[in-house]
Amino acid sequence: MYRYDEFDHRFVSERVAQFRDQAARRLSGELTEDEFKPLRLMNGLYLQLHAYMLRVAIPYGTLSGKQMRKLADVADKYDRGYGHFTTRQNIQYNWIKLEETADLLQELSEVEMHAIQTSGNCIRNVTTDHWAGAAADELADPRPVAELLRQWSTLHPEFSFLPRKFKIAVTGAPNDRAAVKVHDIGLRMHQNDAGERGWEVIVGGGLGRTPLIGYTVREFLPETQLLSYLEAIMRVYNLHGRRDNKYKARIKILVHELGEENFRAEVEAEFARQKELDVEVESRELERISNYFAEPAFETLPRLSTGYEAARAGDPAFAQWVRSNIAAHRKDGYAIVNISLKPEGGIPGDATSEQMRTVADLAERFSVEEIRVSHHQNLVLPHVKLDDLHEVWKVLAANGLASANIGKAGDIIACPGLDYCTLATARSIPIAQTISRRFADLNRQHEIGPLRINISGCINACGHHHVAHIGILGLEKKGVEYYQITLGGSSATDASIGTILGPGFSGDKVPDAIETIVNTYLNLRQGGDDSFLDVVRRLGHQPFKEALYAPA
Amino acid sequence: MNAIETGKALTGNRLSDGEVVFLTRSGAWSVSIDEAVIALEPQSEAALERRGEQAVAHNVVTEAYLIGVERSQGRVRALHIRERIRATGPSVRLDLGKQSQGTGGGFAPQS
Amino acid sequence: MPLLKDNDFIDDTWQRLDDGAAIPATGDILVSLARLLADFGKLSNRDGRLGVEFPNEERPGVLESFLPDLSLIALTFPKFADGRAYSQARQLRQLGYDGELRAIGDVLPDQLSFMLETGFDAFEVTERFPEEAWEQAASSISLTYQSAAYQPRRLHVWRLRWARDEGV
Incomplete structure (x- = not known):
């Protein structure tokens, strides 16, 4: 770290x-x-x-x-x-x-923490893959570059009063877990035939009022040119992004209005003029930072752990949790533990101070002191030995942190909504709570398979409803909350924006509607590997519309 | 007789701690909507708004604005759900906010 | 309005020339971009320095051929939250302009250090804030993570580290 x-x-x-x-x-x-x-x-x-x-x-x-x-x-x-x-x-x-x-x-x-640039029209906290440095599929840990970007963007004199907020996400893995295509700038690491690393630079994605998938402005940018290139993009945006209407002020609108080719030409011309950035200082700094992210001193362990296998065979609840909450680690004998902050009927993403301390203890005892926060509002212990998994699970279970629902129907993303937020038009949390109670049966959640339900309490889309398999958007008409449902979104490598299914529902009708959609999927799917998203993409909205809006 | 009066109350968030407050008859700001002074006609609304501008200028509240309310038997209920949640607390955490401190007015946000 | 330069309030000796006004024989004059483009010949052949007030919407490249004749460029902050002039300032410095770069409009102490870092060296300010407020604002953060500063005032963290790690 x-x-x-x-x-x-x-x-x-x-x-x-x-x-x-x-x-x-x-x-x-x-x-x-x-x-x-x-x-x-x-x-x-x-x-x-x-x-x-x-x-x-x-x-x-x-x-x-x-x-x-x-x-x-x-x-x-x-x-x-x-x-x-x-x-x-x-x-x-x-x-x-x-x-x-x-x-x-x-x-x-x-403890080396701050709240700098977590709001305002500046470059916000840089986000990345929550399994960075641990995932089996990763090219390289993206966090050294994320830290470089953190420093570079901190109180940047030129880019602290942008037309609007600016979000950058970075991934070092081919399977995108950082939603790089729906950020103002997304960076995806690639390796060329010569074995050199570089960055694919994706610009103009975003959610909110105008959800858009970003486009690739550069296929392969050498690592040493990263900051100069980002400065060029930021400058084009700062100078030409719209300031007359805050709803049209994000870079995605500039890209859209200029057109991809013109935008690229502007950026490349600005990049060609950049001559003062000190590449040598920058590379040295990146090298210095990278040392902090050297691989932890992992033990050499067998690929299988007999204790772990025995616990899994003897404890069905543990086995179920393993199936949903454990991900493959790059190192034999280790696993990535995903801690769900989505208990049945709970508030998505909320943790009590006691739960935080429990996770801190577990990180110190079992995960090289490291914890991650995922953009799904869950926590991660990135480096846990298979031998320790059963013990970790027992501690989590004793503290209400062992919900076996990662990536399932109960793992709902929800913004704070009208219970807390001054921008919200409707409540999000109570909807998440009632849906998670409706799908309380974990066996059923596992039977349904991968399902991402996201809820936003207003058009600003902090709950990422556009990129959910089932998205729920809370709106208001004459003081009454109602909810629009979208289908078919995804923030993964094959990112897509969900589209509206039909007329909205009052809050108390939402769980029934979600259940109807899920049952329709179960009837339509061809076996357990045919996921919800696959079915929606294959068959479109029509069967779901028919089931949902058919006259009673 | 259970007369319901409908009018406007002046509300804002206190500068120092962000707490939701309501202007009272005495000119002080109360944390309870039940103590809000209610303007029943346009002239008194304008008077409340002037008091609000003064309170902003004196850095008591960050912003002051009128909300629609109704009063019945001494209890005051905001007409819009957003304002009911401000006046009581989060509907998903009844153990927090004004509703947990006895200053949440007489109405749950959902009602 | 007072002019803040090198941590001092000084008198502004520049005269703003309206687009229709006759060009005075002497003295330093500040003109609009339109006037500069229309009357450059007359404006540059006189006894006195020339400055231009440059709009946020224009690209600094427009000024490139005029730069040797300009002693003042004023960039506008219509609202302090409108940060286009920061980029314009850096572009002008990158083009090699080394005369006075003046911030006008909504110029507040809390943004002073950003302006200094991007190349501004003069500030048209209101009298609302005392001199100390400006000094304090400019010095409240002594370090920077960006290497791009024009005439750096703050210490660049990455260079400090390099020096530390090399033992120089």
Whole structure:
């Protein structure tokens, strides 16, 4: 894992002091709300329905046990004993006081954490594959580049007042788990015939009001040119992105309005003019960072573990959890443990401070101190020995963290919605809760197979409903919430945007509608390997429409 | 007789901690919607809005705006679900927010 | 409005020339881009320096051939959250412009360090904030992660590391 040196520490301390001064000037009235708002947002502080909300950055979703324990302490000391893990691999606290925020940030800085650029019209926290450095299918760990991007984008003088927010995702694996095609910029690592690594640069994807799949502006960018090229893209966007309408201000609209070829020409021309960036300094820094991400000292273990096999054979609940929550590790004798934050009837992504401490303990005992946050709002222990899995599962189960539903119907993504969020038009969480209760039977979830249900409480799509197999969008008409259903989205390698199935439903009708859709799929599928998404892509919406909207 | 009065209340979030507050008859801000002063006609709405502008200028609240409410038997209910949730707390965490502190007014957000 | 330059409030000696106004024989004048393009011959052959107020919508490349004759370029922040001028400033510095680059419009202390880093060296400011506020704002963060600064003021973290690790 990356560790701060004296310079990173100094930088973050100065940033906290700067924010302390800004907050004091706001509280004294020297700054107006209009002036302060962009400043607090650049430090992740929103004003939501009930209180201030602080979004803390978890850079590229990686954190240590010690950091997780601090997040738990912060939840107890400054909030109400819990936090909410987000679809951007961050954590949010919902009951924060402006007066206490600088103290909170100072405590975070002690464990090398901050809230810099978790909001505002700047380059946001860079996200990546939550299995980075552990996945069996990976070309290389993308996190050194993600950390390079974190530093490069931090308080970037040219790109802190962009037309709109800007999100970058990076993946080092052919199977995309970072949703790179639906980000402002997505970077996918490739290796050429000469064995050199480079980046495919995808631009103009995004969700929100205008969901779009990004296009490849460069097929293979040599690693040493990455920052110069990104600066060129950012500059074209900063200069030419629309500022007249915030709903048309994202880079995807610029790409769309200019056209892919013109956009590429603008970027390449700007890139050709970039001559001042210091490539040598940049490569040295990348090399320095890479040392922090050297492979942990894994033990040499047999591919199979007899203890683990015996536990699996003797404990059906454990075996079921293994089937859904364990992923293949690059190293023999190890596994990736996915911890579901989606208990039946629970609030997706919420964890109590006690649960955070439990995960911190497990990371320290069994996973080289490492934890990941996934954009599905779950947690990951990336490096667990097969021999330890049964013990890890028992501890998780005792703390309400062993739901065997990763990637299944119960593993629902939901934004905070109208229960917390000032932008929301409808509640998301109660819908997620009722659906997860409806599909409470784990055997049934496993029988249904891979199914991604995502819920957003407004058109801004923080719940990623466009890229769900079944997406649910909460809207409002005359003070009454209703929900639109989309089918056929995916954020994976073959990304697609779901499309609306038909007229919306009131909240209490949504679980029935989802059940009808799922039953229709079960009737249509040709065997257990024929997934929900496959069937939707093969047969289209028609059979689902017929089942859902047929006259009773 | 159970008369229901419909009007406007002035609400905002307190600058210091973001807490949802409502302007009261005395000119103070209360955390409980039940204590809100209610404008029953346009002139008094305008007066409330002026008080709101002053409170923003004096950095008491970050923003102040009118919401539709109805009052019955001393309890006040916001007309829009968003405002009912602000006045009571998250509908999915009844153990948190005003509803858990006895200041949530007389109505659950869903009702 | 006072002009902030090199941490000091100074008097602005430049005169803004309306597009229809006669060109004065002497003194430093600041003109619009349209006037510059229309009257460059007259504007550049006189006793006094020439400056241009450059709009956010234009590409700095337009100015390339005029740069040797310009002593001031003013870039606008219509609102402080509209950051186009940061990119324009860097483009102008990349084109080799080394005269005064002045920030006008909604210029606030909290953005001062970004402006300095992208190449601005003069700031038209309001009297709302005392001189100390500007000084403090410009020095509140002593480090930067970007290597792109024009006349760097903050220390570049990556270079500091390089020096540390090389023991130089």
